[in-house]
Amino acid sequence: MAEPILDCLIIGGGPAGLTAAIYLARFHLNILVVDGGKSRAAWIPCTRNHAGYPDGIAGPELLQRMRDQACKYGAKIQTEFVTKLEQDEETGLFTATWGSGERIGRTVLLATGVTNRRPPMDEELHDDALSRGLVRYCPICDGYEVTDKKVGVIGSDSHGVAEALFIRSYTADVTLIAPDKSLQLKPEDAAKLKAAGIDCVDGPAQAVAFAKDCITVDTAEGHFTFDSIYPALGSDTHTQLGEMVGAALAEDGCFKCDDHQRTSVNGLYAAGDVVHGLDQISHAMGEGGVAATTIRNDLCADQPRWREPAQVMEDAGEGS
Numbered sequence: 001m002a003e004p005i006l007d008c009l010i011i012g013g014g015p016a017g018l019t020a021a022i023y024l025a026r027f028h029l030n031i032l033v034v035d036g037g038k039s040r041a042a043w044i045p046c047t048r049n050h051a052g053y054p055d056g057i058a059g060p061e062l063l064q065r066m067r068d069q070a071c072k073y074g075a076k077i078q079t080e081f082v083t084k085l086e087q088d089e090e091t092g093l094f095t096a097t098w099g100s101g102e103r104i105g106r107t108v109l110l111a112t113g114v115t116n117r118r119p120p121m122d123e124e125l126h127d128d129a130l131s132r133g134l135v136r137y138c139p140i141c142d143g144y145e146v147t148d149k150k151v152g153v154i155g156s157d158s159h160g161v162a163e164a165l166f167i168r169s170y171t172a173d174v175t176l177i178a179p180d181k182s183l184q185l186k187p188e189d190a191a192k193l194k195a196a197g198i199d200c201v202d203g204p205a206q207a208v209a210f211a212k213d214c215i216t217v218d219t220a221e222g223h224f225t226f227d228s229i230y231p232a233l234g235s236d237t238h239t240q241l242g243e244m245v246g247a248a249l250a251e252d253g254c255f256k257c258d259d260h261q262r263t264s265v266n267g268l269y270a271a272g273d274v275v276h277g278l279d280q281i282s283h284a285m286g287e288g289g290v291a292a293t294t295i296r297n298d299l300c301a302d303q304p305r306w307r308e309p310a311q312v313m314e315d316a317g318e319g320s
């Protein structure tokens, strides 16, 4: 028997997609989350800036709690990577395809996130260093934890300069290291770094080893040891599925959305890091909630979803 058409197919099961799933399931809509299982939140050893957890919470535990909450209200979550998204011109329905199947949805929410570019280093070493706070990716999230520590920033363009200057308000000991060649700074950037007392080191840079509490970076100017390094190498945005159906992108390569998380394609919504804005859990969750409510209201504007009387629901064997 053909699977029923979904009210909403959520692609991506990080904080944005899972928040939307909780809302949509509680709106009594028929939804499915398809998630590739690579949430950036799963990388977080312990988030300490997420409101409501005074002692912090590990990213994987936060995700599990959100999955449990969504499933409690009837959401289904499938671990798959969606490779194709199409929209029928006549009906407006979307078909998403992945390895073992496909589903049709009236609406689609893309909560597919971004991936940080990693510095050149052995993968196992990287993951171990990340779990110990020796490699960090988000000074807004955890700059507090490097207060008065010795910090290296691997980056060269204005992004690297901005990150080094941001971290300078947590510690006086910041070094900017070029990832691949000698640092080539604009004069105004060089002046800002000098005024802030930030050291500059030429690349190529490679994090080579760490002892318990510090990490060593090999550079063109020798070995440097830091309490933490922040790669500032940019990120890759997962907009490919949206582009397949013609969604417009903003200048930074993220989806362009209206204030209610609608993309430029009717029926297609986006939330979280994949949309231009602050790349934070709180923001992703907020956009997930806004997107879900917009989806519910847009679906109901098309066709009201009046609930059947309780007796009729019971007779039909439906509980949710």
Ligand SMILES: Cc1cc2nc3c(=O)[nH]c(=O)nc-3n(C[C@H](O)[C@H](O)[C@H](O)COP(=O)(O)OP(=O)(O)OC[C@H]3O[C@@H](n4cnc5c(N)ncnc54)[C@H](O)[C@@H]3O)c2cc1C
Binding pocket: 011, 012, 013, 014, 015, 016, 017, 034, 035, 036, 037, 038, 039, 040, 041, 042, 043, 044, 046, 047, 048, 049, 050, 080, 081, 082, 083, 111, 112, 113, 114, 116, 136, 137, 138, 141, 142, 238, 241, 271, 272, 273, 274, 279, 280, 281, 282, 284
């Ligand atoms: C090391 C680190 C530490 C951080 N610390 C903090 C912190 O302390 N506080 C804070 O607020 N933020 C922190 N962040 C940022 C935070 O993790 C992100 O802002 C948040 O995870 C974004 O949520 P999201 O749902 O938009 O995307 P994600 O959490 O990245 O989830 C996207 C999901 O979509 C899936 N996906 C992508 N493409 C497809 C596809 N084609 N098919 C199926 N699934 C797909 C991915 O597999 C992934 O599971 C940190 C990030 C990192 C990397």
